[in-house]
Amino acid sequence: MLNNSMAEPLYDQPEVILKLDRNQIPAGELLTGSFFIWPDLVGRTDTAITIEFVMKAQVKDEVVEQKIEELQSELPIVSDDGSVQYHFSYRLPNWLTVSTHAVRYYLKPHFELKTPWLDFDGHLNGMEAIIVKPNRVQAHLIDLLSQLGFQEKLDSRFWDGNYQEFDFVAGKSAQTDVKELTIWFQPLEQTTRVHLYRTKHDPVSFDLQSHQEQDAVDLLRKYLHLE
Secondary structure, eight states: OEEETTSOOSSSSOSEEEEESOSEEETTSEEEEEEEEOGGGBSOSSSOOEEEEEEEEEETTEEEEEEEEEEEOOOOEEOTTSOEEEEEEEEOOTTOOOOBTTEEEEEEEEOOBSSTTOOOGGGGGGGOOBEEEOOHHHHHHHHHHHHTTEEEOTTOOEEOSSOEEEEEEEOTTOOSSOOEEEEEEEEOSSSEEEEEEOTTSOOEEEEEOGGGHHHHHHHHHHHTTOO
């Protein structure tokens, strides 16, 4: 019953369609799109709808579903094909865990339906098309490591419910005796705490805000014996 324009259709004529302006978006940036529903399914077409932004994650042997936030759509408009369009915009939290095979995000609309027994929740898996990428600070450090000759391990990103882990291995071009490096990102209210781990060395931790990126660069180079 639910469908996403960037995914395979679940039905020949889906009653609800989600269209995203982009489905791969870094944490901290603006997610925009629209839900479309046929007017004969909804009780009113003159009021906004509530939309939940939800994360579903597998932590160890347990699947956890967490509502990140609720947002309101704009007032609906009638599209050229007769469907009712609910446009929305939502700035993703900067601390969001990046998408992996074990961490997924989707939008859950709440319509006032003419037929209350219609169940949209059972089809949410068909809409999981929102891929959250590393935020600006994370992407900056990952790019820096790449420039220093480190490659991210395939499928190494891991989330334990608190920390986001990225694992790296030194390539042939890396001018350092450090062969492997693990970075943990811990989201806090006003900053991100970064933990660096090397084999047989004590970890180094520091808080990183957006304007402190150069400090992180200097510390990282020192930690990798590049100075």
